[in-house]
Amino acid sequence: MIVAERKPFDEISDLLAGYDKVLTVGCKTCVAVCLAGGEKEAALLNKELMLARKVAGKPVETCAALVERQCDMEFLAELDDIVDQYDAIVSMACGAGVQFMAERYPTKPVLPGVNTTFIGVNRDVGWYEEKCRSCGNCLLGVTGGICPITMCAKSLMNGPCGGTNQTSCEINKDQPCAWYAIYQRLAGQDRLDNILKMTEIMDWRNNVPRTIVQPGYEQRKAAFSDK
Amino acid sequence: MNADKKIIQIATDVLVIGGGTAGVAAALEVAGQGYKVVLTSKEDKVAQEAKDGAVADLTAKAEANANIEIMTNTVAADVKGVPGKFEVTLKTGDAAVEKTFGAIVVATGLTTTVLNDAYGLEMGPKVVSQSELEAMLAEGKLEAGKTVAFLVGFGQEGNPLVMQRVLDSLTALTKVADTDAYVFVGDIKLAADGLDALYAQARQEGVIYFKTKETPQVTVGDAMTISILDPVLRQRVEVQPDLVVVEEAILADEDNAALAVPLEIEADNNGFLQPDNVHYFPVKSTRLGIYLAGASRDLLSFEQGLEDAGNVALEVKKFLGDGNLEVPSNTAFVDVDKCTVCLTCYRCCPHGAIYWDSRAIIAESACQGCGICASECPNDAIQLGDYADDAMAQAVKDGQGSAGKSPWIVAFCCKNSGLEAMKMAKAFGYRVPAGLQAIEVPCAGKIDMDYVMDAFVQGADGVMLLTCHNGNCKSDKGALYASWRAEEIKKMLAAVGMPEDRLVCASLANNMGRTFSEISVELERSIKKAGS
Numbered sequence: 001m002i003v004a005e006r007k008p009f010d011e012i013s014d015l016l017a018g019y020d021k022v023l024t025v026g027c028k029t030c031v032a033v034c035l036a037g038g039e040k041e042a043a044l045l046n047k048e049l050m051l052a053r054k055v056a057g058k059p060v061e062t063c064a065a066l067v068e069r070q071c072d073m074e075f076l077a078e079l080d081d082i083v084d085q086y087d088a089i090v091s092m093a094c095g096a097g098v099q100f101m102a103e104r105y106p107t108k109p110v111l112p113g114v115n116t117t118f119i120g121v122n123r124d125v126g127w128y129e130e131k132c133r134s135c136g137n138c139l140l141g142v143t144g145g146i147c148p149i150t151m152c153a154k155s156l157m158n159g160p161c162g163g164t165n166q167t168s169c170e171i172n173k174d175q176p177c178a179w180y181a182i183y184q185r186l187a188g189q190d191r192l193d194n195i196l197k198m199t200e201i202m203d204w205r206n207n208v209p210r211t212i213v214q215p216g217y218e219q220r221k222a223a224f225s226d227k
Numbered sequence: 228m229n230a231d232k233k234i235i236q237i238a239t240d241v242l243v244i245g246g247g248t249a250g251v252a253a254a255l256e257v258a259g260q261g262y263k264v265v266l267t268s269k270e271d272k273v274a275q276e277a278k279d280g281a282v283a284d285l286t287a288k289a290e291a292n293a294n295i296e297i298m299t300n301t302v303a304a305d306v307k308g309v310p311g312k313f314e315v316t317l318k319t320g321d322a323a324v325e326k327t328f329g330a331i332v333v334a335t336g337l338t339t340t341v342l343n344d345a346y347g348l349e350m351g352p353k354v355v356s357q358s359e360l361e362a363m364l365a366e367g368k369l370e371a372g373k374t375v376a377f378l379v380g381f382g383q384e385g386n387p388l389v390m391q392r393v394l395d396s397l398t399a400l401t402k403v404a405d406t407d408a409y410v411f412v413g414d415i416k417l418a419a420d421g422l423d424a425l426y427a428q429a430r431q432e433g434v435i436y437f438k439t440k441e442t443p444q445v446t447v448g449d450a451m452t453i454s455i456l457d458p459v460l461r462q463r464v465e466v467q468p469d470l471v472v473v474e475e476a477i478l479a480d481e482d483n484a485a486l487a488v489p490l491e492i493e494a495d496n497n498g499f500l501q502p503d504n505v506h507y508f509p510v511k512s513t514r515l516g517i518y519l520a521g522a523s524r525d526l527l528s529f530e531q532g533l534e535d536a537g538n539v540a541l542e543v544k545k546f547l548g549d550g551n552l553e554v555p556s557n558t559a560f561v562d563v564d565k566c567t568v569c570l571t572c573y574r575c576c577p578h579g580a581i582y583w584d585s586r587a588i589i590a591e592s593a594c595q596g597c598g599i600c601a602s603e604c605p606n607d608a609i610q611l612g613d614y615a616d617d618a619m620a621q622a623v624k625d626g627q628g629s630a631g632k633s634p635w636i637v638a639f640c641c642k643n644s645g646l647e648a649m650k651m652a653k654a655f656g657y658r659v660p661a662g663l664q665a666i667e668v669p670c671a672g673k674i675d676m677d678y679v680m681d682a683f684v685q686g687a688d689g690v691m692l693l694t695c696h697n698g699n700c701k702s703d704k705g706a707l708y709a710s711w712r713a714e715e716i717k718k719m720l721a722a723v724g725m726p727e728d729r730l731v732c733a734s735l736a737n738n739m740g741r742t743f744s745e746i747s748v749e750l751e752r753s754i755k756k757a758g759s
């Protein structure tokens with residue numbers, strides 16, 4: 001899932017300076033699961049805002065709402081009736097949700113409430129670890145299910161650098177060396193030959209805004225886009 | 228728990244895992260209370276260890292009991308569900324059956340590992356472990372006329388169970404003709420029923436003990452020798468044994484760790500299934516409906532395992548009763564439209580009361596109404612009876628203006644501690660701020676960060692979070708969650724420009740009325756000081 005962190009209050013407060021009616025919208029999916037932008041966090045942010053404005057003598061009116069997924073226009077549409085009542089919207093969704101919301105309401109300032117940080121896993125309540133950089137060319141099939149793009153500090157594609165210290169990385173002794181882990185995993189599965197499969201360097205030019213159309217949906221997209 | 232109750236139906240069959248003596252005895256005791264019992268053993272029989280015929284009696288009784296179904300070569304491969312309705316997959320070889328139980332008794336055994344490395348010894352026909360000697364004695368394989376030397380207490384910290392085995396073997400040895408026995412002891416413990424008598428009896432029979440700090444030097448070969456510096460004689464003593472018996476460490480069953488996961492109970496650092504916490508004595512686990520007999524919970528003897536069996540039956544009866552379980556009608560409730568199955572509630576619940584089936588489900592039989600889940604849920608999808616979010620917000624609102632000219636202090640009080648302490652403070656005439664508004668919560672774990680922030684937004688001058696002492700919380704971690712949340716709220720207050728000391732989080736026992744008074748008066752004083 002996508003993992004995000006709540007922005008520092010000061011930053012959000014600055015973004016909202018001058019707006020006296022604020023709609024804060026949580027997103028029910030990834031950012032709720034990672035405890036950054038669900039209904040509870042949206043309500044809490046509003047309380048912080050009200051308290052800060054109270055202290056400053058500039059009261060603010062707030063409302064908290066929750067949307068199933070801010071990355072789907074149909075769910076965003078549920079806000080259509082109330083958006084006009086507010087001067088600004090704080091979206092607690094990931095960067096995709098914020099942008100889709102801004103696209104839906106182009107005349108309203110739509111401001112981010114969280115910093116979208118990575119694609120990761122949930123180790124325990126409130127504890128997440130990055131696992132994927134969405135590079136667009138998944139190598140996990142030959143790297144024993146360990147991503148060198150994400151887990152290697154240099155995103156090396158063909159074995160460790162000279163900074164490997166057996167188990168750890170030169171950047172930090174607590175950071176495991178991705179290629180050491182890959183070697184161990186492959187050796188344990190008797191698949192060490194995979195490590196010799198030379199992989200060409202990543203074509204980072206693919207990191208332009210990407211669009212994916214799932215197989216079987218090309219015609220639908222063409223029909224939709226023509227409209 | 229809260230006042231309103233209702234009755235729900237639960238299963239009353241009981242699963243006993245472990246076919247050792249404690250397991251068989253527990254099965255008998257539980258069946259004796261009228262419950263149907265399935266007794267599983269991973270071995271091909273139950274209660275193999277024999278002692279004075281007691282085990283044979285138990286096993287015969289269990290086999291003859293119509294309420295007990297014995298399943299040998301069987302393991303509990305998976306456990307789902309909740310107390311009162313555990314769905315257990317029992318695997319016998321490749322065959323699997325699923326059965327429903329209201330309660331589970333874990334009666335795993337102990338395992339041993341020989342400590343020959345501590346003596347630099349290799350095991351062989353003349354160097355045997357305590358277990359090997361016991362087998363030889365049981366099978367009558369120890370020849371007459373031998374000299375046997377025991378090494379014990381140099382490879383581990385002493386334990387009465389370790390010594391009991393040695394002394395039992397000595398008792399058996401002295402019955403074999405012309406046997407000489409020497410016991411070299413280091414760090415040993417005899418503090419258990421009857422061990423002193425066994426020690427004395429063996430001495431009377433001619434067994435010789437050497438107590439020394441130095442690990443005996445053992446030479447192995449055709450003529451074995453054990454040599455020590457005798458601290459009494461102050462000279463070297465040498466014994467030429469025919470057989471050397473090496474002590475064994477007695478450890479928790481290796482199966483415990485694997486069982487703890489599906490059972491959702493916590494093992495201690497030594498692999499036993501009961502934490503060192505008086506709340507769990509004598510046979511409770513960290514989860515309702517799961518009980519521990521004998522060595523599954525601690526390093527316990529055969530006799531102690533038998534005592535546990537009776538206690539287990541009492542606890543099982545207390546929980547299962549006649550299958551009609553009275554539960555609070557105020558258990559937590561999940562709004563399935565809001566739940567996004569983030570698993571936060573499942574992971575936070577200290578009672579193992581939450582599971583999921585496309586959305587989180589809270590088991591009425593297991594929910595204790597603490598509200599930790601409700602206050603951690605990121606989507607406010609869980610509401611708890613009388614303590615639902617809107618009711619709590621209303622309670623704060625109702626207090627608005629009640630303080631008059633005094634500072635308005637909202638005190639969220641755990642009803643087990645803070646609330647009682649406040650009542651005591653008032654009853655004893657200790658000073659309590661005029662503008663103090665106490666709001667009851669079922670556990671400090673129910674004090675939502677949003678409630679506290681809301682109180683400040685509504686105009687409260689100060690907020691108190693009053694919890695039980697950490698480690699004394701009936702919901703185990705409620706006080707801890709409250710203290711963590713208080714730290715976060717302080718950061719928020721700092722960020723919005725409010726003095727952090729307007730929030731006080733303190734732990735109280737229910738008889739600490741004076742402390743309640745002191746804390747609340749101090750908060751009032753600091754508010755007044757800042758205002759002046």
